Amino acid sequence: MIRTRGLVKRYGAFTAVNGIDLNIPRGEIYGFLGPNGAGKTSTIMMLLGITPPTAGEIHLFGERYSPRRLDLRRRIGVVPEKHPRGVWHWMSAAEYLRLFADIFEVPRPNERIGMLLEKVDLAAFQKRRIRDFSRGMLQKLSIIRALLADPDILFLDEPISGLDPLGIKQVRDLILSENREGRTIFISSHQLSEMEKICDRVAIISRGRLIAEDAMERILSRISSDREIRVELETVPAALPARVKGLPFVRDAAAEGTVLTVKIPREGDFRKPLAEFLISQGLVALSLAEKALSLEEAFITITQENVVELAERGRE
Numbered sequence: 001m002i003r004t005r006g007l008v009k010r011y012g013a014f015t016a017v018n019g020i021d022l023n024i025p026r027g028e029i030y031g032f033l034g035p036n037g038a039g040k041t042s043t044i045m046m047l048l049g050i051t052p053p054t055a056g057e058i059h060l061f062g063e064r065y066s067p068r069r070l071d072l073r074r075r076i077g078v079v080p081e082k083h084p085r086g087v088w089h090w091m092s093a094a095e096y097l098r099l100f101a102d103i104f105e106v107p108r109p110n111e112r113i114g115m116l117l118e119k120v121d122l123a124a125f126q127k128r129r130i131r132d133f134s135r136g137m138l139q140k141l142s143i144i145r146a147l148l149a150d151p152d153i154l155f156l157d158e159p160i161s162g163l164d165p166l167g168i169k170q171v172r173d174l175i176l177s178e179n180r181e182g183r184t185i186f187i188s189s190h191q192l193s194e195m196e197k198i199c200d201r202v203a204i205i206s207r208g209r210l211i212a213e214d215a216m217e218r219i220l221s222r223i224s225s226d227r228e229i230r231v232e233l234e235t236v237p238a239a240l241p242a243r244v245k246g247l248p249f250v251r252d253a254a255a256e257g258t259v260l261t262v263k264i265p266r267e268g269d270f271r272k273p274l275a276e277f278l279i280s281q282g283l284v285a286l287s288l289a290e291k292a293l294s295l296e297e298a299f300i301t302i303t304q305e306n307v308v309e310l311a312e313r314g315r316e
Contacts, residue, residue, distance in 0.1 A: 001025060002023075002060060003022060003060075004056060007021070008053060008055040009042045009053055017039045017042050020205070024201075028185075029187065030199065031187050031189065031195040032189070033195060033205070034204060035190055038205045040157075046058065049065065060072050061152070075152045078155045079139075079143050079146045079155065083141075083142055089130050096130060116144045120143070122137065122144070139159065153185075156185065160172070160189070161189075172194065172197065172198055200216070201214065226252075228261060230261050230262075230287075231260040233286060234258065234286065236259075236260055240255065240260065244277070249268070250270075251265065
């Protein structure tokens with residue numbers, strides 16, 4: 001659905017995007033992640049045909065893409081980071097959506113608008129002025145506007161920025177629902193923990209370069225060959241960490257308060273033999289759980305690795 005080769009964007013002497021290759025198949029939720037200023041927005045602006053690339057190629061739906069390809073642009077929905085309150089604040093939600101339904105030439109617009117409003121629990125608020133909408137309601141309204149023409153690809157730029165926990169869940173559920181209907185979804189965000197919950201694959205961009213791209217679980221496993229088991233005990237004998245380190249499947253062990261942290265290989269499940277060893281020591285685990293590596297930790301580690309690699313190349 002989306003393919004780029006050697007995509008570059010320069011603004012004068014500054015290179016915002018530096019040779020990015022993407023290959024996103026139909027029906028995928030693809031997370032495009034990185035800190036502010038990493039080059040995410042510049043990449044999206046090129047993918048949407050708003051700004052031309054300095055170099056490289058863009059293909060959408062298997063065809064070479066350019067701003068002149070209106071037939072391809074009609075198959076794209078866009079949810080920008082800024083919400084629709086702006087110049088539309090005096091309109092009701094229904095008026096706002098009917099305006100864009102006319103622009104997009106949506107067939108049976110009233111039926112389509114009504115169905116989408118029901119889908120996101122906004123039907124009861126369709127006569128309310130946009131200026132009175134909460135940020136979460138505005139975000140859902142913006143997504144409805146992008147879905148009016150039933151696009152094949154939905155681009156979302158920071159879709160949960162500034163939302164409260166309920167708003168985040170509502171937007172997350174809507175994204176997953178649209179994906180289940182076959183829509184390809186491209187999400188640009190720096191909200192790594194939330195993207196971890198919904199994306200099939202993620203790409204991590206830093207300083208205009210794509211430094212990692214893979215399925216979520218492989219991104220997380222890439223940065224650590226160990227798994228971490230945390231065991232809560234009533235008491236932790238002083239000699240226990242050293243004894244646990246002596247087990248053949250344990251790589252490290254340490255205690256803090258009543259919590260014993262044990263590092264084991266990523267391959268294999270050693271929770272049972274660990275629990276049996278603790279019982280043999282006269283100890284009973286109050287809880288035994290694996291700590292899940294977060295995408296934030298992966299991003300920090302991968303970014304640091306990349307910075308070191310670039311610095312070493314600069315010294316060559």
